[in-house]
Amino acid sequence: MAASRHLLDYPRFLGRLLWMSTDGSWRFYTWMTVLTAIALVGANAYAHQLAEGMALTGMSDHVSWGLYIANFTFGVGLAAGAVMMVIPAYLYHDHEMHDVTLIGELLAVAAIFVCLLFIVVDMGHPERAWHLMPGIGRFNWPVSMLTWDVVVLNGYLVINLHICGYLIYMRFLGRKPRKQWYLPFVFLSIFWAISIHSVTAFLYSGLGGRPFWNSALLAPRFIASAFITGPAFVIVLLQAIRRFTGLPIGEGPLRTLTSVMRVTVLLNLFMLGSELFTAFYTGGSHATAVRYLFFGSHGHHALVPWIWTAVALNIASAVVVHLPATRRHVGLLNLACALAFVGVWIEKGMGLIIPGFVPSTLHEVVEYVPTLTEWKITAGIWAFGLMVLTVAVKVALPVLSGQLAASHAELGHISPLPPGEGRGEGIG
């Protein structure tokens, strides 16, 4: 087809998507309104933080990264884990999974947005972000691990946007997607998913002065937990989509993802055990931070409740996901997912970033407790991420299921659906 066709079709496609994204049932509007409200609270807190300085956070020169970087780290895992669904779909030719891979890619896109926002709110001078741009700024590549992270995260975003955009656009035009235009990128995104999480781990493990992070197991542990949170989130998301859009989503993907989780929750616990063994049996400087994390030290124990909650949640999710009853009761499965999700969130956040700073490099114990400002901004960013995800899923699915296509768009309306599948039902 002539490229000129695309010049006309593509803007029309985007326009339709945009219009559709603001159409929906009362449920959709309520959901989006609530999210907008939370996002605005976060935006307001951020505006204050920018104006008055990061003194509004609980961070200090001793604990120079806190809740933001913790959530960033977790978000990278979520983004990487989401794409892991691609592995069963394409590597092992599980065809039922094909339908839902796109959901994983969309989740990855939303998660990367969340990660980038967490980086921005952690910067003292966000308006100087252009200093990071290769060419016009002074990009310290390849020496600084942070520049690697910038490259892989943005690359990952572009790859996933391309895959999603291409597949949805082709469906919109009513044409069969051409393999050479997306398959190579799908495989690339698998490798890339590993890379974003490894590079993020290297960000920490590359710091020789911080013994807590200076462990070769850090990257593998990151990957294992990514394989937990990604599937856990998608399992719940798929059910929500099935419930609110009436799209036929089979049991197959849920089963596959549950199997993945069964392995990874155990793997994660095993690696945690290995770390603990090295720390406590061998001792040394690595152990000081671990001791503080698990038992407190010198009368300070801000992290103790966090980490034990994380361990309890991780163990509980491992038990629940292995119960035979979980195969039959979707409620139990969702419980396991929620436990695992929160468990990993704490473990990769408060349990990983903060103990890297406590005790400090001069062995001072200065504790960190996030302030209300930090919680507001954090909630705001996650709410924004959910908005992105909701809109993305909401516009992608009608196109994929053929409800919205170029031929209809030209008529200016969407073909009616069978009863019970109300058009524009919200996802949520």
Add this chain to the structure above:
Amino acid sequence: MSDTVSRRTVMKGAGATLGAAAFAHAMAPLTEWSKDLSVGEFLQKHYKELTRDEMGRILVHLKEETKRKYGRDVDIRDLPPQEGVSFGYALNLSVCIGCRKCSEACHQENNHDRRTGNSYIRVLEMQQGSLDLEHGNANYDHPVPAEGKYYLPVQCHQCDNAPCVKVCPVQATWKEADGVVVVDYNWCIGCRYCEAACPYHARRFNWAKPEIPAEEINPDQGYLSNRIRPQGVVEKCTFCLHRTRAGRLPACLEACPTGARVFGNLLDPKSPIRWVLENKRVFVLKEELGTRPRFFYFFDK
């Protein structure tokens, strides 16, 4: 059908307007922030790319800004490193009594924030017979020197293989020809990666705009050293380069009542620092990390 469509459109319009208004309201505190933001500063190039003229204009601007914000006339210069000079610092642990006069002098010399009482120097009270920092304490509050203790002041070691320089994503921090590690406060994006990377707790972040009464401001300032730092950037000890590059000694050395501190040009065989390195048993902190500090410690006996 067309009725519902138009109603929907109106609703969307109302929603969008409401949303935009709410957003504008939420972001209102930013007007405060943007007041401090000048286009010239926003577009300023990296230190190493500035011509003499550009630097001249920036210095004028910085002086005006200090006058406006802090009410004090100051002199800000940009002294380059001297040919054939490579700075080194040594500290005699046998005579240091932990009085923290050096930290105080640093605080004043470098125009540190008065509210937080910041200083680039931290003095650890150590257990006699142990070099393990785990047994150190930086927050002692009793007469010194205390029985059974010795004192270990720590500041930037100006590492030759500096982890802080390595990790900075935008090269806002680098090593100068005379061995001093500096930060371009107008280029730093405030990511604090360097702060996480430094093994000696030598870096400080400006969590808020520094507060200093006009009469306490040290007017002798350097672009890369003790000028009042903006909010949201990282700073560090520079061996007082606005003094040392002009042939003077660091403020902490001058303030030390016991003469524990020795500073000078490592390339000059007759300098006191060379004498210490050649005649004392010298060590560096955390040698195993491979940071190659140019800040040395020694004992008399």
